[in-house]
Structures are given as structure tokens and as C-alpha cells.
Amino acid sequence: MKILPICSSSKGNSTYIGTREQGIAIDVGCSFKAFCTGLALIDADISSVKAVLITHEHIDHVKGLLTLTKKTQIPIYAAEPTLSYLIKNQLVISTANLHTLDELKAIGFDAEIKSFPTPHDAASSVGYAFDFGKTKLGFCTDLGHITGEVEKNLTGCRTVFLESNYQPEMLRSNTKYPYYLKQRISGNNGHLSNNDSAEFCEKLVKNGTVSITLGHLSQENNTPETAFNAVKNRLTDSGAEYEKDYMLNVAPVTNTEGDYISFQT
Secondary structure (H helix, E strand, O other): OEEEEEEEOOOOEEEEEEOOOOEEEEOOOOOHHHHHHHHHOOOOOHHHEEEEEOOOOOHHHHOOHHHHHHHOOOOEEEOHHHHHHHHHOOOOOOOOOEEEHHHHHHHOOOOEEEEEEOOOOOOOOEEEEEEOOOOEEEEEOOOOOOOHHHHHHHOOOOEEEEEOOEOHHHHHOOOOOOHHHHHHHHOOOOOOEHHHHHHHHHHHHHOOOOEEEEEOOOOOOOOHHHHHHHHHHHHHHOOOOEOOOEEEEEOOOEOOOOOOEEOOO
């Protein structure tokens, strides 16, 4: 099984989980063409996608949905408030194959899929946990802080894809961003900082997580190296050894090399 980050940043997010034959996409925050190009990196194509799970309605997560629903009848799953927003704002066509999260069991994937709420300034933001029986995978971006619900659903996951959006010092010194935007990003319903992500990663590794991928990095207020080092240094200080006790990756803004994370089910 592979985790393929097709794109991951504040400008666009989409991840494919599966094999070349079949899998599930989380968000389509890029153009439909870019989405298909990403799938081809692991020799998958649009017919491989059995369902699309939406985290929330912000455009960097749903940009390609309109074209996808015009060209395919791939089922799309999202929280009811998210679906209502997509329909009202014509981000999907009227005949799109839409389903609520109560229907996740109908997907028929190799894992039991569960959604859980995340604190973000959206109609209804969620993360996803995949239970393959012998192993678990957690996916969680766009959250202002770690809630008990987030911790409960990600703790014990062997593989975790987690937001590490901004470096506080870079955000504070960014003269391009007005005060209200800085407050939104760093607020309880905004995004997760490198420091917060690092703190939570320490808890995850202590509870069995062995593979972490950092995603949804801001291109304005973060760098891959900064996020990587923040988490690695925190884990080193806690006694965990990189590449022995855990693996750490940073999802690319746009995946052009076909980089993916493998995990056994």
C-alpha cells in the first residue's frame, strides 16, 4: 500500500492512498489534470480511484472537484455541512455522486474508515483514520490545535500524515500578512504550527507510530527543512532515534518525482 501526496501546501492538497489498481483520494485541491498526472506517478489512473474523501470545503482542498464530477461518477464523501457548501457554491455538478460520512462503510476499501472532527474555521472539518486490521493509518491536516478527539483517533496509528503548517517566528515577521490573517492562522481554529506538530509527534512515537509525514506546509511561513528539523529535534530530545525508531518525511508542494510512503497492511 502507498501514500502518494499529489500536492500539499496552503495552495493545494490531495493525497492518494492505495495501489496502482485501487485506492482512495483525500481531497482534490489541484486541477483535475494535475490530479491525474499525480496518479500516473505510481502507474495509477482515474479508474483506480474508488472514492474521494473531503476534509473540508476550502478551495485548496476542493479545487478540482467540479471537473472531476463532470468527468466521472466517483463517489465523494464529506460531512453534511461540507456537501451543502459544495452544492450551494457550485463546486460540484448537480448530479455528482455525493455521500455523507455516515456512509463510509459502503466504500468497500481494505480498511475500516472513520472520520473525526478537527478544529478549523470551516463548515465542518474532519480528519480520517484507516484501520486495516493489523495496522492503522491516520490523516489529519487543517487544525488549530490538538483536541482530545484528534489524539484519540491518531494515537496508536503506525503511520500518520500530520499538518505542520507554519513556523511561529516566520509568521510573526511576515510583513505580507495582515494582523487578522496571522491571528486566524495561529488561532485555535487555524493551523498547526511546527512546534505543536513536534510536540504531538513525540506523543505519537511513544505510542507506536513509526512513520510520520508532515504536510500542508505554508510556502510563505515555513520551509520543509524548518518543519523537518522542528519535529526531528523534538523527537531526538525525547530519546527517539531517527531512522531507527521512526521515519520522517515532508510531503512535497507538488509531487513530480513519484515520491510515496509505503506501509504494510
